[in-house]
Amino acid sequence: MERPDRIAGGRRLATFAAFIVLAACAGPMKTSPAKTSRVGPEPVRTATKTLDHGGNPLLIENGTVLDPVTRTATKRHIVIEDGRIKALTEKPPAAFEGRRLDATGRFIVPAFADMHVHAWGNPSPLDGPDHACGIGETSRFMLYCGVVAFLDLGSNEERIFGFRDRQRAQGRPGADLYAAGAVIGHIADPKKRARTAGDRSADGPQRFRAAQTPTDGRRHVEALAKLRADVVKVLYDHTGSYMNMPRDVLAAIVDEAHRRKLKVVVHIGTWKDAADAVAVGADAITHLWDEDNITPALVAAWKRKGVRSIPTQPVQVDLPNVLAKPGVLAHPLLQAVTTPKLRADYRKTKGFVPKAAFWMKYQGPHTGDYARQLAVLHKGGVALMTGSDSGNFGVFQGFSLHREMALFGAAGIPTWAILHAASIEPGRFLGRKFGTQVGDEASLVILARDPIATIDATTSIVAVIHRGRVVDRNALLQGTTVAPAKPVPSAATR
């Protein structure tokens, strides 16, 4: 399986942002080219077929239903049919034929989405084998963690589109994959360009498409549209010395993508990069910049143009937290979706490859800077979508979406807004009607604890409902690289 590029020891990169550039980023979403039509749900042609999970009626009884749109928590019975919420009732429905799920004392939220993923697996921080579990297992781990949809923003095109097409045509156990294919970037340094070209031939359809000119950019978008990319992912990052995509190339990519009704997600380095992305009409910007403060003018433009932000805090600050005590590694949900070997590798800090060692050193002191920028974006009214940037150091497939939510909380974002960013907003971007209102898609997570009181409660998962069906979470892990020695019988299979 592919893994993030390892940057040779001793090389000095200007910033942390430059390190994540080639780690594993890329991906597109169907969009309308007109700015005004970007508000609200937009159809994603591919999502509709898999919505049909049969008509099995389901009744979730006695739970507290949390609605991130109205910011209300109400005791209700939820009637689900044909994969949608059919009714929310105060009293149990008089007549109900179908499966019942008792949610007394539980909290029901719309299921989560991870909008920045590299679905190949989890890298070891050592110079040894990775937990290269592949796309299929990644989708299982996602769903196990309550993440019903994920957006891959940079993977080997043959593999990622191949899996996605099989999933959509035949169904596969796991969360719903959306994918960008390869990222489009610019390589200023001819030596690096040559290396990338070589890499491409070695790995077939690769994770990177070099766009040196506007014409190149348009050609790549055309090719990605033919592959039915769900979004286009562009690296527009001027923190290093070798990427530096000219603005006219970015503008051409966005224009061509919108002509083809594709959304564009732009990886940025600096706030200047973000300002350019906003100006040329990008649909979403991923990552934050920590070395200077975002200006009120940029926040205002960002909001005005309806550009969404995918801040990806796990990749930017979470590596030191993985090893803190008590840290992320000890979390039962993380342990369920990773191998003992991977967790052991994280404890061997002295053996970290230079890139992981650098992240370890850099992230802690900069955590507050990222949190501050995130809070400013939120206060300025920019729509946020959660994303982990899994596939990188310190980030774990499925689990780290909960870290993104927790890090939003640590930045001072109210819990209702976090749930909105983790479900409603990605749903709008993907053309899915995530939510807990009548008519919404019945993709839900049932929690033991109240996430409004503390956002960490999102990990207290009791059950996951995916398109109206109760997910057999234990079955998801069976036969995978993390399969428990003794399978635990699950309520759903009894």
Ligand SMILES: [Zn+2]
């Ligand atoms: Zn990425």
